[in-house]
Amino acid sequence: MASTTTTVKERVSASNFGPQYRELSPGFGLELTGCDFSKGVPKSMSLQIKELVVKYGVVVIRKTNLTDETHLELARTFGELDDIKPYLKAGRPNRLKYHELFDVSNVELDGSILDPLSPRAQANKGNSSFHVDSSFNPRRAGYSLLLAHELPPRGTGGSTEFADTRAAWDDLVEAKKSALLEADYIACHSILHSKKLAAPEHFAHIEPADYPMGRHKLAQKHEASGRMNLYLAAHIHHIEGISSEKSQALFDELFSHATQAKYRITIDWEDVGDLVIWDNTCTMHRAMGGEFANKYRRDMRRATVHDDSTQAWGLNEHTDVRQGLP
Ligand code: OGA
Numbered sequence: 001m002a003s004t005t006t007t008v009k010e011r012v013s014a015s016n017f018g019p020q021y022r023e024l025s026p027g028f029g030l031e032l033t034g035c036d037f038s039k040g041v042p043k044s045m046s047l048q049i050k051e052l053v054v055k056y057g058v059v060v061i062r063k064t065n066l067t068d069e070t071h072l073e074l075a076r077t078f079g080e081l082d083d084i085k086p087y088l089k090a091g092r093p094n095r096l097k098y099h100e101l102f103d104v105s106n107v108e109l110d111g112s113i114l115d116p117l118s119p120r121a122q123a124n125k126g127n128s129s130f131h132v133d134s135s136f137n138p139r140r141a142g143y144s145l146l147l148a149h150e151l152p153p154r155g156t157g158g159s160t161e162f163a164d165t166r167a168a169w170d171d172l173v174e175a176k177k178s179a180l181l182e183a184d185y186i187a188c189h190s191i192l193h194s195k196k197l198a199a200p201e202h203f204a205h206i207e208p209a210d211y212p213m214g215r216h217k218l219a220q221k222h223e224a225s226g227r228m229n230l231y232l233a234a235h236i237h238h239i240e241g242i243s244s245e246k247s248q249a250l251f252d253e254l255f256s257h258a259t260q261a262k263y264r265i266t267i268d269w270e271d272v273g274d275l276v277i278w279d280n281t282c283t284m285h286r287a288m289g290g291e292f293a294n295k296y297r298r299d300m301r302r303a304t305v306h307d308d309s310t311q312a313w314g315l316n317e318h319t320d321v322r323q324g325l326p
């Protein structure tokens, strides 16, 4: 462990990279300061950041000076970008200039603050449970890059929390690991399920089982690091091949294990221009909410990179069907 940390440190300091960095917890989460993109996105810098994301799961870069354009430029160096075109086709308007930016704000098209009772606010509630991005789509997300454009005043909430699902796998007792590997469970992910759990009244008329789900192995190798991972999310509706009671019990057991305080880090957004990059295939995250929600604007924009590992499509057909459309 110590020697790999040294390797990354050496690589970082042996280059023109220049930033200061701080581990947020041992082996999980790294904060970089002094990484300024106002003059562009040097390829050597983005490659080293990617390496750090693979190792630490989550990398916070303070005061990046990124714009929409350079945010997308940086994201493209991580891989092929997902976009919101299917949602536009379904009639959902876009406040932002680029289709490759997902609007994670509480801001309406006219700049006003989202009404907490509006359908969009009800749907957003699902983000407050630990999840991975896009596990419900045919092709899951690899990296997400979330950039702060406007932040609520400090102390009014809006932090983002992350959980280390590789460490959670590592700490399982050997018998549990072997049982999971032998069973080779497939979990079915549904955005409608997690949304309904978070806002049961609003989604009372929706039955997630009526819609297709994303099918992914529950225990799988994180190929970029070679470590094992528990690919968990609040999107998991059921685990295939066992009764619904057993499926719920196994999900609850693994989810509560992986979300223990010792696997979590909280990231407080400090300044406009702060960027958090995470790997959805070895971490979970959630929006922590707060009293700002119906008082102050929080304008966050996310570029989402399609996974390019052999597990990217799970056991799904290679289509472009999206869940959660009206
Ligand atoms: C996301 C997300 C959490 C937050 O962008 O995918 O879940 O704190 N964001 O905004």
Ligand code: MN
Binding pocket: 127, 131, 132, 133, 285
């Ligand atoms: Mn998310």
